[in-house]
Amino acid sequence: MDLQSIIKLDEQYYMNTFGKRTPVCFERGEGITLYDTEGNAYTDFFGGIAVNALGYGHPGLTSALTEQVQKLLHTSNLYYVKNQSLLAEKLIQHSVADKVFFANCGAEANESAIKLAKMYFYKKNQPEKSEIITLQNSFHGRTLACVAATGQEKYQKPYAPLTPGFKHVPLNDFEALKQAVDEKTAAIMVELVQGESGVHPMTKEYALDLAALCKEKDILLIVDEVQTGMGRTGTWFCYENYNIEPDIFTLAKGLGGGVPIGAVCAKAEVAASFSPGDHGGTFGGGPLATCAGLAVCEAFEKENLPENSREVGNYLKQKFVNMAENFPTIICVRGMGLMLGVVFSEPIAKKLQQAMFERKYLVGAVGDNVLRILPPLIITRSDADDFCKVLASALKSL
Numbered sequence: 001m002d003l004q005s006i007i008k009l010d011e012q013y014y015m016n017t018f019g020k021r022t023p024v025c026f027e028r029g030e031g032i033t034l035y036d037t038e039g040n041a042y043t044d045f046f047g048g049i050a051v052n053a054l055g056y057g058h059p060g061l062t063s064a065l066t067e068q069v070q071k072l073l074h075t076s077n078l079y080y081v082k083n084q085s086l087l088a089e090k091l092i093q094h095s096v097a098d099k100v101f102f103a104n105c106g107a108e109a110n111e112s113a114i115k116l117a118k119m120y121f122y123k124k125n126q127p128e129k130s131e132i133i134t135l136q137n138s139f140h141g142r143t144l145a146c147v148a149a150t151g152q153e154k155y156q157k158p159y160a161p162l163t164p165g166f167k168h169v170p171l172n173d174f175e176a177l178k179q180a181v182d183e184k185t186a187a188i189m190v191e192l193v194q195g196e197s198g199v200h201p202m203t204k205e206y207a208l209d210l211a212a213l214c215k216e217k218d219i220l221l222i223v224d225e226v227q228t229g230m231g232r233t234g235t236w237f238c239y240e241n242y243n244i245e246p247d248i249f250t251l252a253k254g255l256g257g258g259v260p261i262g263a264v265c266a267k268a269e270v271a272a273s274f275s276p277g278d279h280g281g282t283f284g285g286g287p288l289a290t291c292a293g294l295a296v297c298e299a300f301e302k303e304n305l306p307e308n309s310r311e312v313g314n315y316l317k318q319k320f321v322n323m324a325e326n327f328p329t330i331i332c333v334r335g336m337g338l339m340l341g342v343v344f345s346e347p348i349a350k351k352l353q354q355a356m357f358e359r360k361y362l363v364g365a366v367g368d369n370v371l372r373i374l375p376p377l378i379i380t381r382s383d384a385d386d387f388c389k390v391l392a393s394a395l396k397s398l
């Protein structure tokens with residue numbers, strides 16, 4: 001089927017929530033290369049929005065999934081699920097959490113985290129502690145509660161009245177956070193690097209103050225690691241970069257290496273507030289999704305991918321900084337590991353993304369000024385070198 005026919009079907013039958021998409025449809029991939037329906041090859045530096053941590057056709061993930069598909073897809077949570085237990089064990093071994101619950105995506109993981117935080121205070125006979133503080137320009141997903149948690153008006157306005165109980169404060173302004181906290185505050189939920197709104201890292205100082213405030217006031221700290229987690233920021237989980245310990249953190253994107261899965265991870269005392277029947281799900285933690293998660297974790301261990309993310313991420317970041325000498329339109333580079341944003345003084349991000357696409361490279365753009373880079377965690381220094389050569393050529397063409 002050719003691209004034009006696919007576009008025609010999409011326009012006729014698919015709800016237009018994604019607008020005019022990049023005119024390409026991929027059929028298969030290998031490593032960090034994607035092949036489209038017309039036979040063109042593209043180098044992927046966007047990783048399906050931070051999802052394809054292992055790139056494409058990773059042998060470990062492919063063979064584990066192939067075997068699982070032939071054995072069993074779904075049984076429900078009425079029965080024990082081996083891969084679910086094994087993946088839970090793996091996540092606990094690598095994190096500060098004690099217990100896991102699996103969901104199907106990031107928003108659903110965040111919903112679970114919000115419910116868990118409320119349940120924690122409900123069971124402690126403090127039901128008045130029910131409000132959640134989040135940050136302006138945050139992104140927590142598309143369900144109704146997550147839209148209310150998300151600190152961006154454009155996602156909220158049409159869906160009023162919003163789920164009550166959320167307050168938003170500016171990032172890295174500790175005074176504002178202190179002012180917002182009151183006796184109703186149950187949890188503070190944050191991204192340590194805001195991804196969707198343009199790669200804005202939290203400062204270390206703010207993160208430490210935030211964690212200390214939560215301890216002092218008996219407030220749960222929820223870290224949304226849906227994007228920053230699973231090696232993306234150069235460690236298994238981004239909170240490691242900040243020397244803080246969340247009470248609850250959520251995962252999704254990279255966890256399944258392309259298979260939908262989400263997770264909420266919590267400290268024992270918090271996790272214990274979910275009793276049988278308090279939360280659930282038909283699909284979450286099924287044999288297939290958790291098989292994918294397990295294969296991703298095993299690849300992380302064998303191939304040291306979080307370390308690779310840090311090492312190649314630092315290398316790439318430094319190369320962007322060096323490029324700024326020849327291209328003064330580059331103001332700065334934000335982010336850590338392989339979650340980077342190149343910030344421009346002129347509104348060229350979309351044109352640059354297009355110029356990169358013409359050169360068969362996939363990247364993202366946020367607003368007019370930020371190029372967003374989220375490659376698979378398997379990239380090498382040589383891939384980074386190639387990328388920067390092409391980026392320089394694209395910049396020159398503008």
Ligand SMILES: *Cc1c(COP(=O)(O)O)cnc(C)c1O
Pocket residue numbers: 105106107108110139140141142191195196224225226227228252253
């Ligand atoms: C992508 C994202 C989500 C939403 O995840 P979905 O799988 O799309 O529901 C939530 N939080 C953050 C930080 C994200 O980047």
